[in-house]
Amino acid sequence: MKLENDVTPVTRAGLWFARKAIILVSLVMITITLAQVFFRYVLQLPIPWSEELARYCFIWIVFLGAGIGLQRRFHLGVDIFVNLARESIRKHIEMFVYFAIALFSGVIIYASIPVLELNTFQTSPALQIPMSWVYLAIPVGMAILWLVSVERLIRSLVETYKRRVGNQ
Amino acid sequence: MLWILFGTFFFLLVLNMPIAFALGIAAVVTMLADPTMPISSIVTRAFVGVDSFTLLAIPFFIIAGELMNACGITERIVNFSKSLVGHIRGGLAHVTIVSNMFFSGISGSATADASALGSMMIPAMRKNGFDADYAVGVNASASAMGPIIPPSILMVIYGSIANVSIAQLFMGGFVPGLLVALGLMCMAYYLAFRRNYLAPPRAELPPVWASLKDALWALAMPVIILGGIFSGIFTATEAGVVAVAYAGFVGAFVYKTLTFEKVGELLVDASVTTAAAMFLIATATSFAWLLAWGGFGTAVLEVLSGISNDPTTVVLLIVCFILLLGLFIEGIPILIIFTPILLPVIKSLGIDPVYFGVVLVMSVVIGSVTPPVGILTYICCAIAQISISQALRGLVPFCLVLVAVLVLVVLFPDLILAVPNYFAGK
16 A cells, blocks of 8 residues: 555556455465475475475565565665756656666566467476466566556656646 | 676666666667577576575565564564663663664564664664764664574575575574674774763663563574574574464464554565565576676686685685675675676685675675665665765764674684584584
């Protein structure tokens, strides 16, 4: 809910999905790893697929969380140089940064299509699930990143345009 | 090819592009420039970089730390520290340092320590007549203990890249962490003397036993984590999840402060923190691979072996380089990019990778304190509401202590290796 009130419905829906999915997947990850410890050390009866499932949950968490992280400005950069620039230049640089992030996430989504196709019939060693289900985390996470960055870009554009109109 | 990679990376860095994206975009641009490289390999590499059971320890330590924090343990730990060292000249400064030490054993990340303890200690120090620059210096440098004293997210990352036992790294951080605490306390005392800060008399402070009893549930957590790992019962990941269960139990049944809603919110927060670190690993994997492919590692090896073949000199050189880099770049990307490059150099000189790991983690952590770019100092300055240049006077002496301890452990490897060797039965 933090900082997420200022977004359009589409992005908000994306972030809502990411949050709910993260809670669910985190709980599965914690439970299954705990179960692994319990079964291995207490019952002496290791679960063969627990580690794999926990790892795949983790992958989903990482790529879903990356999108929310951009919204919450959690990804750090080096701001000392742009802070030297004038306000208007800084705004333009920020627009470029979000444009580049949107382009990057688009490229990664495009690049993950052949990877998904390749892994449709490839199954995981222990769980025997299609690997594409796990790889899917990357394009889904990138889609959320794309939404957030495009929205930031449009917002900055509109603000700059409004200010320019206001000045005339 | 290396020129495109570095050029794009630094160009984007100057524009305040988040480092994770600067690394990823630089890799994409480099791959697009060379038509023989399939762009989809960046996706598989990102996947492989994240797909590790060892790295799974990171979210667990973060979740456990956040759960403990939500229980209100910060206050209890600070109270206990007050009862121990509050009466020493410079009172609250020592309390901050000792609290950070205990906190380091619970959370794995320095930023969590800096914001949790900083938001409590900095206003308290200001109210008791300490200058803001001194308060920032103490808090920022003390939170640097977080990744040195186990558990440590940075050590988990180094260990997974270098294929070194996490348990050994954790043990190796023990003595250096205590030395940092001791060094910082000496500096805090000396400055308190120079600046004429006082401390309340022993009688006005909370009694030791009562506050220990109050903090016991929190203090037991590091014992469980470290006890489990050091005795070889658990892996770091398993210890992490046991810590989550323990913190959840304490929060739900002992302190009774956790609700379902709170836990949900907390899991999202922890995931975002985790993702910020792991997404860096995802993009840096491709970047590091391109570096290796372009022959950057061999070039570094040649330069270093051209200067010296003495292990200590080489390690000192590397430390200087990392500290310089740390002035501008945050810890995790440095660790991910340089560990694979430096490791062959280290091994060829017969330097112990556990020793090197602890040294590298310490250098990288000091980098996150030192301005102009240091996240720990940022956090503390934001809390104290002063600028970094205003904090400089209080910050520099404490940074010097951190560097001094680092040089000390570089020169005397036994300070790091004695504990892991003892447990390994060597």
